[in-house]
Amino acid sequence: MSYSLEIPESVNSFPKIRSTNGFLEWISTVDHKLIGIMYLWSALFFLIIGFAEAMLMRIQLAQPQNSFLTPEAYNQIFTMHGTTMIFLVLTPMLIGFATYLLPLMIGANEMAYPRLNAFSFWMFFFGGLLLYFSFLAGGAPNVGWFSYAPLSEKFYSITPGVDYWAMSILIMGIGTIGAGLNFVVTTLTMRAPGLSLTKLPLFVWMVFVNAFLILAAFPVLNAGLVMILIDRLLNAHFFLAATGGSAVIWQHVFWTFGHPEVYILALPAFGIASEVIPVFSRKPIFGYEFVAASTVAIALLSFGVWAHHMFAVGLGTTFNAFFAASSMLIAVPTGVKIFNWIATMWGGSIQFKTSMLFAMAFLIEFTIGGLSGVGFAIVPIDWRLTDTYFVVAHIHYVFIGASLFCGFAAAYYWFPKITGKMLSEKIGKLHFWVFVISFNCTFFVFHILGLLGMPRRVFTYPDLPYLGSLNMFSTISAAVLGISFLMFIWNIFYSLKYGEDAGDNPWNAWTLEWLTSSPPKPKNFNIVPFVKSRRPLWDLNHPEDPDWKRKNKK
């Protein structure tokens, strides 16, 4: 006797959501492509919510002494904005692309564990809903996205907001660990014949290395989260200094996760750039080995830099000096990558498609964010600027400049593969220019505001010279930034309906995902050719001059 509900296996690439079993097919699917698409839609959905929260803050800050939001509401909104953008937008966006593309790029038909894959997605999705349920359950978390103790303890934060924050991130974290496990095992066991680790596409390389970062960083966060939950729900004393605990331990635990997390959101973005830039420069990547090896160096070093978030704690000169040095050191492998990408473009016949524009802009924006980051590694500068808007400028240049710019580059690059339709280049270029200009106008002024001493996370500010006008300028730019998001969404719906057909390989790219149809059938590949080089499709299309015959030119 069977208790299971029989759902017919879909024969189409996308189950129609309005058909008899369509909705059931979507929510019960274990197909990595459908799960990847659901990750991406969820990320876009939460991006709109997170942006709306940012806009509420910008309206409040448009004028000095404004009273649009109460301080209590402002605290909740900046906490939810940070948590949403990091855990509900950037993480699922990058995991979504990886879930969709990783099997395709290694010539596999599925992830190693399809059901675990579905489990990971639904843990993330319901974790996100749980976080937002806090608004109905007595108040959203209001202590910032890193919930510093003892402010996050019961005595100082009596609403259940922090409980919801910790539980939802714990749930999402378990889902993310599941995704990381799947990426590692899939990469190691499911590769096409001939595709050795040294021939992997760089996006797969970076997702693979990134999975180890996830597997080491998220459990540490989970340990911290269970400690704060036990503190709050069972009256324990972990982070309460008054009764023998230590608030500094929370900071250590959180940033031991938190700094690798920055790279968890950056490495897949680097992977995207490493796919997009060579294809649109019509040249193989410059220094494949260096790009791959520097990824490993970043991953290892990222666990030795966390205390640069804690220079203001007063841990002592030796301690600070060590973390200042390690934080500067990690800029080196990152810089290696930047030079590799520039050298890839050098002498190439560059095609200025929207995807390429986003990847090129990423190089510039991320370098700005990286430079202010190196500045923060210098302890006296950090003391001067910590908890000012300079930090806010830095994190937005890193998170948007790397993750979101590359996310858009990936969207324009792989949309044809995912849907079979090209995204409109016309709307895309408009989207790009409006986005890149309004992004810089919104966030560059934060550097100046920070230098002027404007503190972050305060709901208003006094009417001092320049503060009002700079904030007003940022608010207006942020509204334009919102328009650019609308352009992107409009482009998706417009192109799904009217876009030109993509064909299997619209960009003349070289990696295996372009071998199959667009969109791929439920079974990705019927036959995968034996992989002999890093550019299998180049070999296939140029039998007279394949890569593997040119020993000196990989």
Next chain:
Amino acid sequence: MNKNKLFMLVFVGSEAFFFLALIISYVYYSHPGGTLASTAKYLDFKKTLIFTLFLVSSSLTIWIADLNLKKGKRKALIGWLIATIILGIVFLFGQGSEYARLITTNVTVSQNVFGSAFFTLTGFHGIHVILGLIVLSVLTIIVMSRKFESVESTALESAAIYWHFVDVVWIVVFSVVYIGAII
């Protein structure tokens, strides 16, 4: 390498970081303010050592169970699996009695920071033992219902990797918490 064993190895590697964070916190909290010295008198070293031996020997029995799987000896396999489960349950019983005794002497999660760290660390280890017991029970039921015929299956080997990990974590926890308290 086999997919399932690889998965389990990577998984327990990830789990190790979770326990590492809890163990480091425990060590940190047991130093300042002399909680270490004052806690030693509450913990029952001898009894816990005996129950530790039960858990350690369960690593041996699951290894023998796996040997019997590979030889295709079904009855011996079931026997050694049940022996492993019983040893695990005895260990949990030991931990439960230690908890009950501590709580009656007023050492609780909310009593002081030692209680918080002790119950969190050993409690999460206990949850992992329970999870392992569930996995082993499911495996045993499958073998008993004759649905588990193939000697090639890596299900037991993968479960064994997890079980050994739970064992190793306990040895570290026991060394830090119990041996650390008496020396």
